[in-house]
Amino acid sequence: MSKALDDLLDLLDLERIEQDIFRGLSRSAIVPRVFGGQVAAQALVAAGRTVPEDRTAHSLHAYFLRPGDPGAPIVYTVDRIRDGRSFTTRRVVAVQHGQPVFHLSASFQEYEEGLEHQEPMPPAPDPDTLPTAEETLPRYADRFLHPSVAERLLEARAAVDLRYAQEPPFATAGQPREPRSQVWFRTNGTLSGEVDTPLTHTCLMTYVSDMTLLDSILLAHGRGGWAVGDVVGASLDHAMWFHRPFRADEWLLYDQESPTSQGGRGLGRGRIFTRDGRLVASVIQEGVVRVPR
Template sequence: MPEALQSLLDLLDLERIEENIFRGRSHASVVPRVFGGQVAAQALVAAGRTAPADRPAHSLHAYFLRPGDPGAPIVYSVDRIRDGRSFTTRRVVAVQHGQPIFHLSASFQVHEEGLEHQAPVPPSVDPETLPTAAETLDRYADVLLPGVPDRLAEARRAIDLRYVDEPPFASPGRPREARSQVWFRAVGKLVDDPLLHVCLVTYVSDMTLLDSVLLAHGRGGWAVGDVVGASLDHAMWFHRPFRADEWLLYDQESPSASGGRGLGQGRIYTRDGRLAVTVIQEGVVRVPR
């Protein structure tokens, strides 16, 4: 297994320090705070480890309360809210320096048969035809702030993430349609653990979701210094089984931006066209004075 992927898996392998209390650590971040996708994924790991093994996660709802400190451990405290016949509910609070920085509610469900329909998969291209993240960063290194290309490359070594169209930082000053697509997958083979695959996709889901907000206004993002942003809340619904080590299409759009905030919504499809995940996130998107 590639070293970068193993490092990410180690990051998600929380230390259990009490029956319902876990401790996680952080990687160096591309910004001076803990990456939001990491906190969300770790909190879901903590919740999942207290849920019955035969009940996969079907949804999560979370709020980012304070910036996380990458240099300090994060303690995750799990409340076992409910264990019903079909559903299990968990609440997780992430704490640093004596203060909550993140709050998550997650629900788990036994497998059931029922009605089936889904939104059709949107048109896209084969991921193998697209430039890798490293190639994309090399191409636009001259427009990014100093140090950003190296930090972004480091952050994405474990995940092969490929933009279908140009990323926001490629065309600052040129508004485009408020839509974006990326293909992604883990860079190596993963074990058959449904919770691991769900948590890895949770980690990736926070990487690009607000790109469509930036595209609508011709903003390149924090990477070029023309906006300041941070995640506020995050919600995910896991509809169908998937593997994070196989190609997934992340189709994203922004229906609204107002009040210093931008809303992004995305759908994640498997390569054979099954709708696997729906994601919605609102974030702070401010133009520096």
């Protein structure tokens, strides 16, 4: 594994301080708050560690309540809502400085056979033909708020090989286009040993799912996002459904769109496919999207 991926896995390896209470740290943030995908992934780790290993996460529903402080630990308290014959339900509250900053409900299921169908995978360029983030971001460094932003974005995403299938919002600011975007992603390294578990792969996907989902909102209005200073945004809530097994260290296509934005909020929807076309997850997120005055 790359050092960056190893560091991310360390971030997800929560300290257990009581039977159902865990503590997590944060990585340095580009903005003065904890990255939402990190909190969601850590909360899912906490929930998953109280569930039998033969049950995997099939859905999560979360609310971002307050900005997280990257300089302070986050305490995750797990409430064992239900342990049924097939399903297990957990609720997790993340607390900092005595206040809840995040709330997660997650459901886990023991594998069973059932009816099968899915939407077809949309057309997308082969990920091996696309430029890496290291090649893409520096080309637009002059458009960011500060010359160091591109470098800090790369550092924040170093654990993940994320490739835009089309020009990203910060490259096309001022040019509205269809509210749809695609990225390919996988971890920068192959998971093995004790970290190579379904829970780890699911938590890594959860981490990445918050990186680009609201991009399609920006595209519809020709906005480049917070990195270029013409939009202020933050995640409000986040929901995911995990349909089929997958590996986060193999290419996954994140197909994203925005059906609406209004009232200072925007909605993003995403579908995640394996390279061979299996639909493995669905994502919906609402976020604050405001134009600075």
